[in-house]
Amino acid sequence: xxxxxxxxxxxxxxxxxxxxxELHEGSLEAGRAGAVQHHMAHCARCRAYASALxxxxxxxxxxxxxxxxxxxxxxxxREQIAELTxxxxxxxxxxxxxxxxxxxxxxxxxxxxxxxxxxxxxxxxVVGGVIVGLDAVAPGLLQSFGLVGAGMSATLTFSIALGAxxxxxxxxFARGSAGxxxxxxx
Amino acid sequence: xxxAIEGHLAAGRHARAFDxxxxxFRNRVFRLAFSILKDRAAAEDAAQETLVxxxxxxxxxxxxxxxxxxxxxxxxxxxxxxxRKRRPTxxxxxxxxxxxQHAATSIATGPADDPERDNLLRLLEMLxxxxxxxxxxxxxxxxxxxxxxEALGMPLGTVKNLLFRARKRLxxxxxxxxxxxx
Ligand SMILES: [Zn+2]
Numbered sequence: 001x002x003x004x005x006x007x008x009x010x011x012x013x014x015x016x017x018x019x020x021x022e023l024h025e026g027s028l029e030a031g032r033a034g035a036v037q038h039h040m041a042h043c044a045r046c047r048a049y050a051s052a053l054x055x056x057x058x059x060x061x062x063x064x065x066x067x068x069x070x071x072x073x074x075x076x077x078r079e080q081i082a083e084l085t086x087x088x089x090x091x092x093x094x095x096x097x098x099x100x101x102x103x104x105x106x107x108x109x110x111x112x113x114x115x116x117x118x119x120x121x122x123x124x125x126v127v128g129g130v131i132v133g134l135d136a137v138a139p140g141l142l143q144s145f146g147l148v149g150a151g152m153s154a155t156l157t158f159s160i161a162l163g164a165x166x167x168x169x170x171x172x173f174a175r176g177s178a179g180x181x182x183x184x185x186x
Numbered sequence: 187x188x189x190a191i192e193g194h195l196a197a198g199r200h201a202r203a204f205d206x207x208x209x210x211f212r213n214r215v216f217r218l219a220f221s222i223l224k225d226r227a228a229a230e231d232a233a234q235e236t237l238v239x240x241x242x243x244x245x246x247x248x249x250x251x252x253x254x255x256x257x258x259x260x261x262x263x264x265x266x267x268x269x270r271k272r273r274p275t276x277x278x279x280x281x282x283x284x285x286x287q288h289a290a291t292s293i294a295t296g297p298a299d300d301p302e303r304d305n306l307l308r309l310l311e312m313l314x315x316x317x318x319x320x321x322x323x324x325x326x327x328x329x330x331x332x333x334x335x336e337a338l339g340m341p342l343g344t345v346k347n348l349l350f351r352a353r354k355r356l357x358x359x360x361x362x363x364x365x366x367x368x
Contacts, residue, residue, distance in 0.1 A: 005361055005362060008357065008361060009361065017350075017354075018350065021350055021353070025329070049357075052357045052360075053353065053357070056353055056356055056357055056360065057353075059302070059303075059306050060306065060310075060321065060325055060356075061325050061329075062303070063300075063303040063306045063307055064307075064321075064322060064325045064326070065226075066325075066326060067216075067220055067226040067229070069212060069213065069216050069230060069233070070230060073212065073230065073233070073234070074208065074212075076234060077208065077212075077234055077237055077238070080234065080238050081204075081238065081241055084238070084241070084242070
């Protein structure tokens, strides 16, 4: 260390401190550089500052890390770019879309079949209620039209009819679940 | 800007332009990121992310700003977002903070057991973040004020002033304690 630390504590002359940096870096215009050097010959403070500046500059250049990129930097970047530009495989995308479509149809079909079953049950109940009601109001009327078998009550006929409706709807729903929708077509 | 890059961009050949941009800018982007993040691996990730963003945004580059100016702005934004992610532990003003300690350990990648070097790096950590960054970048860019000004998006005079104040402060801090106290 050649720096005069006491002179350094006083700092450089205000008129010269920027010039001292430029002189050190070699960017000071020649005429001004001569004047600054002349001043330094007589000024311990500016000499100390210039000396400390040189030491600091060398120490920083030496101390600061100068990291380099990894050798695989370009390869990694190419991978990232390729992922962004990749067109999805058409066959795989088509297969996935078809699976999604089938799943959707199956679930839609199942929902509609359930609705069909419930609607049929409701309709059966209403028709049954009318039959039972008519039998109570005018016994023998239904038999005279041949709607109820001889010796059978209207309630028994209604129960048999309702059972038949449920059996048909059950069969329709079972087909809908197993093989896709009966209600929607491609 | 390189004439070939400019030509490809003008003709809408963005992929060809990008192929020339990467070798031209990857190291400069990396050095700028390192001066901000102070960590080699983080700087490399930021450089990757920056160039991916450049690739995505290149079709929208209208040439109003210089290409370098535009790429460095993306680099600085990418690094700032990375710093924001670290925010809970970041305090550049507090040399005892986790971040400062992390930075001190991450930059100690040179020759081991050099107390003078370690001391200088510790003093550098005590400067305001913008002065530290200017100093790091100045030496990474082989003492080019122009390169630092372009990378930081600052006027040349501002960069010279930042570096002047940073070195002055470092000289004050580096003085032996008995002299400082005098
Ligand atoms: Zn003087």
